[in-house]
Amino acid sequence: MSGNNFETASVSTDMMTKQRRYEALVKALHADIFRYAVWLIKDRTIAEDVVQETFLRAWKSLDSLQDEAAAKSWLITILRRENARRFERKQFDLVDIDDVSVADPKATDASDTQQRDLRRAIAQLADDYREPLVLQVIMGFSGDEIAAQLDLNKNTVMTRLFRARSQLKEIMTNNSTIGAQING
Incomplete structure (x- = not known):
């Protein structure tokens, strides 16, 4: 095997390892991160976008995650930064959801x-x-x-x-x- 083929095989193996690690991270923590995003942002659609950006950044910097046990904290930190970036990019016209009164037809119980x-x-x-x-x-x-x-x-x-x-x-x-x- 020539040096070039060895490097190609090594890069391919590294990418597959990174992909498996990332997929395991998403599978294990996506629901928790999304739940936190919905709470933080108070808009499900925007939360979906911010979570997607969070996991994109996580993919890009996955090599910086040294301790798998700290993955949830690491992702929440990324999510909080992504949420802050939203306000740096654009100012939204917001209505405080707590000030809006909407009858909930399901709230009978x-x-x-x-x-x-x-x-x-x-x-x-x-x-x-x-x-x-x-x-x-x-x-x-x-x-x-x-x-x-x-x-x-x-x-x-x-x-x-x-x-x-x-x-x-x-x-x-x-x-x-x-x-x-x-x-x-």
Whole structure:
């Protein structure tokens, strides 16, 4: 085998290895990354685009991922940067989804109503409290992982999580009191 054929075979093997690694990454983490994107962006269509850009960047820089265990954090970091780039490129006319009232024909069940109320309550939290809470509850990150993700001290993250839960409890209590007064 000549040197040129050996190099070609080596490049081909490297590409196949990279492709398998990438496919495994997408298969394992796409749903979590998409769920986080929808929460962060609050628009499913834009979230799909940002997730696609995220995985494209991940493919391009896959060799920089040294620790497979850190893949989810790595992808979320890429996603957050991609989302920020959206605003650098173009300013959108946005309507705050929390200010829009739309009747949900499927929300007849008490658990649907509770979930909707909980989502609204979480949306009322300041970003500093909401983001760590979502990263912990929805994405399953630990305090240390959230601290690394948000570039914060772990104690700051734990304080924000505590305050987020306290504020959430207060909002939910006030909402149920208001609902009882209206319905009662």
